[in-house]
Amino acid sequence: MSFGLPAGELSKSDNIHSWWDADKLAEIESFKHQCNDLNLKIMSCFAVNMGLPGDFFSASHKQELPGNTFKIIKYPKMDKQPEGFIPRLSEHTDWGSVTLLFTESPGLEIRDPNNQWHEVPVIPGAITINIGDALSLWTGKMLKSTMHRISWDKVPRSQDRYSMPYFVHPNFDTNLRLNARSGEADDQELTYSDYYKVRLRLTWGSLEQKDGTKKFGDGDNKTLEYLKMLGVANAGTLESHSVTA
Ligand SMILES: O=C(O)CCC(=O)C(=O)O
Numbered sequence: 001m002s003f004g005l006p007a008g009e010l011s012k013s014d015n016i017h018s019w020w021d022a023d024k025l026a027e028i029e030s031f032k033h034q035c036n037d038l039n040l041k042i043m044s045c046f047a048v049n050m051g052l053p054g055d056f057f058s059a060s061h062k063q064e065l066p067g068n069t070f071k072i073i074k075y076p077k078m079d080k081q082p083e084g085f086i087p088r089l090s091e092h093t094d095w096g097s098v099t100l101l102f103t104e105s106p107g108l109e110i111r112d113p114n115n116q117w118h119e120v121p122v123i124p125g126a127i128t129i130n131i132g133d134a135l136s137l138w139t140g141k142m143l144k145s146t147m148h149r150i151s152w153d154k155v156p157r158s159q160d161r162y163s164m165p166y167f168v169h170p171n172f173d174t175n176l177r178l179n180a181r182s183g184e185a186d187d188q189e190l191t192y193s194d195y196y197k198v199r200l201r202l203t204w205g206s207l208e209q210k211d212g213t214k215k216f217g218d219g220d221n222k223t224l225e226y227l228k229m230l231g232v233a234n235a236g237t238l239e240s241h242s243v244t245a
Pocket residue numbers: 073089094101103108148150162163164165
């Protein structure tokens with residue numbers, strides 16, 4: 001179940017089950033606001049520690065614009081073990097700035113630069129924060145997006161697994177310029193919207209529309225080439241796809 005922004009729009013959505021009465025929705029709204037406030041603090045900490053103005057990143061996370069998504073995920077139990085090595089959730093990086101991950105269930109694993117996987121411990125009351133591709137690009141990869149997956153090892157397959165990620169995205173017009181930190185003039189512009197479209201295309205294909213036109217067409221290859229050059233953490237997936245295929 002996914003709860004997007006802007007705030008207050010929830011009850012208009014058709015896919016909200018009737019179990020989500022007004023009180024529960026208000027609770028979710030309030031929780032989202034707390035997550036958003038926390039994100040703004042995290043963004044300021046990153047900026048200050050990188051010698052940038054305190055609002056460098058947070059100014060591009062305007063809450064009133066559509067963007068952040070709060071999800072409640074159920075990984076259903078399975079009667080039998082899937083054949084081969086199939087994790088509960090395949091390895092990937094998140095697309096946005098950061099993801100605040102709330103869960104009481106183990107199973108999250110992260111990959112280090114030497115391709116070794118490590119279990120992320122569940123610490124009661126703690127939030128796991130994963131860095132996403134946008135922040136990685138935006139900081140010239142000083143901050144690296146976290147490759148992660150969910151394994152079957154820790155939660156028996158006879159049990160459901162639950163988690164609640166709050167995905168933070170910068171505003172779509174944000175220029176994730178490589179030289180942001182130096183303050184030099186831009187030689188290459190890459191908006192979060194450009195990046196988002198490429199990821200949508202890689203995830204969902206070309207998204208051919210009813211009239212035969214392709215939703216993500218010209219321009220994507222240039223962005224894809226640029227992303228390959230930058231080598232974001234998810235480059236493995238980027239390399240194995242071609243946007244023209
Ligand atoms: O379920 C989790 O703990 C992580 C979920 C996740 O990585 C995602 O939805 O992108």
